Amino acid sequence: MEFPVELFINALIAGILLGGFYAAVTVGISISFGILDIVNIAHPAFIILGSYIAYIANQRLGLDPILTSILVLPLFYYLGSLIYQVYYLSFEKRGQEALRGLAFFFGLLFVTEVLLILVFGVDYRYVQAGYIDTTLRFAFFDLPMRMVVPFIISMVLLAGLQWFLSKTFTGRAIMAVAQDQLALSLMAADPIRIKRIAFAISIATAAIAGALLIIIQPVEPSVGREYIGRVFAICVLGGMGSIPGMIIAAMLLGIVESITSTFYGPSWAPAVAFGFLLITLAVRPAGLLGR
Amino acid sequence: MRTWQFFLISLAIALAGFFAARLYQNDYLFFAGYVVLQFIVMATAWNILGGYCGYVNFGSAAFFAMGAYTTVVMTKLPAFANRHLPEGLAEIVTAITPPSMPVLIILGGVVAGLVGLGTGYLTLRLRGVFFAIATLALAVVLQTLIVNWDFVGGSRGAYVIRPATTAWLNINYIEYLFLVMLILVVVALTTARAIERSRLGYGFATIRDDEMAAEACGVPTLRLKLVATTLSGAFMGMAGAPFPYYIGYLEPSSAFGLAYAVNAIAMPMIGGTTSWVGPLVGAVLLGTLQQLATVTISSAVSLLIVGLLLVFFVIIAPNGLIGLFNDFFRRKKPEADEARGAVVKPS
Numbered sequence: 001m002e003f004p005v006e007l008f009i010n011a012l013i014a015g016i017l018l019g020g021f022y023a024a025v026t027v028g029i030s031i032s033f034g035i036l037d038i039v040n041i042a043h044p045a046f047i048i049l050g051s052y053i054a055y056i057a058n059q060r061l062g063l064d065p066i067l068t069s070i071l072v073l074p075l076f077y078y079l080g081s082l083i084y085q086v087y088y089l090s091f092e093k094r095g096q097e098a099l100r101g102l103a104f105f106f107g108l109l110f111v112t113e114v115l116l117i118l119v120f121g122v123d124y125r126y127v128q129a130g131y132i133d134t135t136l137r138f139a140f141f142d143l144p145m146r147m148v149v150p151f152i153i154s155m156v157l158l159a160g161l162q163w164f165l166s167k168t169f170t171g172r173a174i175m176a177v178a179q180d181q182l183a184l185s186l187m188a189a190d191p192i193r194i195k196r197i198a199f200a201i202s203i204a205t206a207a208i209a210g211a212l213l214i215i216i217q218p219v220e221p222s223v224g225r226e227y228i229g230r231v232f233a234i235c236v237l238g239g240m241g242s243i244p245g246m247i248i249a250a251m252l253l254g255i256v257e258s259i260t261s262t263f264y265g266p267s268w269a270p271a272v273a274f275g276f277l278l279i280t281l282a283v284r285p286a287g288l289l290g291r
Numbered sequence: 292m293r294t295w296q297f298f299l300i301s302l303a304i305a306l307a308g309f310f311a312a313r314l315y316q317n318d319y320l321f322f323a324g325y326v327v328l329q330f331i332v333m334a335t336a337w338n339i340l341g342g343y344c345g346y347v348n349f350g351s352a353a354f355f356a357m358g359a360y361t362t363v364v365m366t367k368l369p370a371f372a373n374r375h376l377p378e379g380l381a382e383i384v385t386a387i388t389p390p391s392m393p394v395l396i397i398l399g400g401v402v403a404g405l406v407g408l409g410t411g412y413l414t415l416r417l418r419g420v421f422f423a424i425a426t427l428a429l430a431v432v433l434q435t436l437i438v439n440w441d442f443v444g445g446s447r448g449a450y451v452i453r454p455a456t457t458a459w460l461n462i463n464y465i466e467y468l469f470l471v472m473l474i475l476v477v478v479a480l481t482t483a484r485a486i487e488r489s490r491l492g493y494g495f496a497t498i499r500d501d502e503m504a505a506e507a508c509g510v511p512t513l514r515l516k517l518v519a520t521t522l523s524g525a526f527m528g529m530a531g532a533p534f535p536y537y538i539g540y541l542e543p544s545s546a547f548g549l550a551y552a553v554n555a556i557a558m559p560m561i562g563g564t565t566s567w568v569g570p571l572v573g574a575v576l577l578g579t580l581q582q583l584a585t586v587t588i589s590s591a592v593s594l595l596i597v598g599l600l601l602v603f604f605v606i607i608a609p610n611g612l613i614g615l616f617n618d619f620f621r622r623k624k625p626e627a628d629e630a631r632g633a634v635v636k637p638s
Contacts, residue, residue: 090606
C-alpha cells in the first residue's frame with residue numbers, strides 16, 4: 001500500500017489544531033500545578049462545568065459559547081478564589097497539602113461530576129453556532145471551523161496570559177511566588193493573596209476551555225476524566241509552568257493522538273495520551289523545557 | 292494478640308455473622324452485604340499503600356478490574372479451546388476452566404499483584420503527586436487495552452453465567468459469594484494488622500514520614516515500595532475476581548468505574564488511615580450508607596454522598612473517625628481524672 005500523504009497531512013493539521021485546544025485546557029493546570037504546586041485534579045471537572053454553562057446559555061438565550069464564557073469569567077474567578085481560600089485554610093496552613101489536598105480535589109472532581117449527572121443526565125449535549133458546521137478547503141486539506149475557532153481563541157488566551165505573567169506586576173509576583181515565597185513577602189507583597197489571584201485565574205481559564213470543548217465535541221459529565229491524563233501529561237512534558245513549553249507539548253500530543261486515531265482508530269487515542277504521560281514520568285520527569 | 296489468634300477470632304466472628312444472616316432468609320441482605328464486604332477489602336488494600344506508605348493510588352479501579360477480567364478470561368477459555376485448540380488440549384482446558392471461586396480469587400490476586408509490581412517499577416522514581424497521577428494514567432491505559440481486546444468482549448462487555456448453587460456447600464450462589472468475600476475480608480484485615488506490627492510496617496511508616504531520611508538510614512525503601520504496591524494491588528484484584536459472577540455482566544466502564552477509585556480512597560480517609568481499623572470502619576459506614584441511599588434515593592445520589600463526605604472529612608477531620616475518637620478520649624481523660632479527684636477529697 002502506498003503511503004497516504006494527503007491523509008497524513010490532514011491528520012497533522014488536525015493534530016496541530018487539537019493541540020492548540022489542549023493548550024487552552026492545560027493552561028489552568030500549568031498555573032495551579034506548575035507554578036503554585038497545587039494539584040488541582042478537579043480542573044477538568046470545572047472545564048465541563050464551563051461547557052454546561054455555555055450549553056445552557058446557547059439553548060435558552062442563543063448566546064455564542066465563547067461570548068458566554070467571557071461573561072462568566074468573573075464567576076469562575078470568584079469560584080477559584082473561594083476554593084483556594086478553603087484549600088489554604090484547611091491544608092496549606094496546616095502543612096498537610098500533599099495527601100489530603102489531593103484527596104480534597106479528587107472529592108471535588110467527583111462531586112462536580114455527579115452533580116452535573118444529577119442535573120443534566122448522561123446524554124451528550126452540544127451547542128449551535130454559525131461557524132460550527134462550516135469547513136474551509138485549501139487544495140487537498142480541510143480546515144473545519146469548529147477546530148479553527150477554538151485554536152485561535154486558545155492562542156489569544158495564551159498570548160494574553162504570557163504577557164500578563166511576564167509584564168505586569170501581579171504576573172511577575174505570581175512567577176516569583178513559585179520560586180521563593182519568603183523573598184516575595186519581604187518585598188511587601190502578600191504571597192497568599194498572590195497565590196489566591198493566580199489560582200482564581202487558573203479556574204477562570206476553565207470557563208473558556210469549557211466553551212471551546214463543547215464547540216469541538218458533544219459533552220457529557222464524565223468526559224472530563226479523559227482530560228485529566230492529557231492535561232497532566234502536557235503540563236509535565238512542557239516543563240511545569242512554562243507556557244511556551246506547554247504549547248509545544250500540547251501540539252506534540254495533539255499530533256500523536258490525531259495520527260493514532262487516523263491510522264489505528266479513535267478507541268486507541270486515550271491510551272496514547274496516558275502512555276505519553278507514563279513514559280514522560282518514567283523517563284524525564286523534568287519535561288522538555290524543564291526548570 | 293498474636294496474628295493467628297486474631298485471624299481465628301475474626302474468622303469465628305465472620306462465620307457467626309454469616310450464619311446469623313442466613314437465619315433471615317433474605318437474599319437482598321447478601322446482595323447488599325457482598326458489596327460492603329468488597330469495599331472493606333478495597334479500602335484495606337488501598338490503605339496498605341496509601342495509609343501506611345503515604346502513596347496515593349487513584350487507579351484502584353484498574354486493579355479491581357484486573358481481577359474481574361482475569362475471571363472473565365477464565366470463563367471464556369473453554370469455548371475458545373473447543374474452537375481453536377487440538378482436541379486433546381481442548382479437553383484438558385475445558386476440564387480445568389473455569390476453576391472454582393477460591394482459585395479464581397488467587398489468580399485475580401496474582402494478575403493484579405503483578406500489575407501492582409509493574410506499577411511500582413514504572414513509578415519508582417515518582418513521589419507524592421506524580422505517583423498519584425501516574426496511577427490515574429495507568430487505569431486509563433489498562434481500560435483502553437481492555438476496550439480493544441475482543442476476547443473479553445471489548446467495549447460491549449461479557450456475560451458470565453452465575454451457577455444457581457455451589458457443588459460442595461449446597462447453598463445459594465450469592466450466599467456462597469458472600470461467604471467467600473467474608474473470608475477474604477478476614478484475610479485482608481489480618482494481613483493489614485500483621486503488617487502494622489512488623490518490621491515491614493515500620494519501614495512503610497518511615498517512607499510515609501520522610502522517604503529521603505529513611506533511605507539515608509538504610510531502609511530499603513525501593514523494595515518496601517514494591518512490596519506495598521504488589522500487596523495492595525493483589526488484594527484489590529482479589530476483591531474484583533468474584534465480581535463478574537456477582538453482577539453477571541461485565542463491561543469496561545463499570546469495571547473501571549471512578550466509583551471504585553473514589554470509594555477506595557474515601558473509605559480509609561473517612562475511617563482513618565493509620566491503622567487497620569480505620570478502613571474497616573469507613574467501609575462499613577460508607578458502604579452501608581451507600582446501599583441504603585441507592586435503594587431509597589438513587590445510585591447517583593449515593594455517590595454524591597461519598598464525594599461530599601470525602602471533601603468534608605479531609606477538611607474537618609484530617610485523621611478520620613478513628614482520629615476524632617482518639618481526640619475525644621484524650622481530651623476527656625484529664626477531666627475524668629479531675630472529677631475523680633474531686634470526689635475523693637472530701638472523704
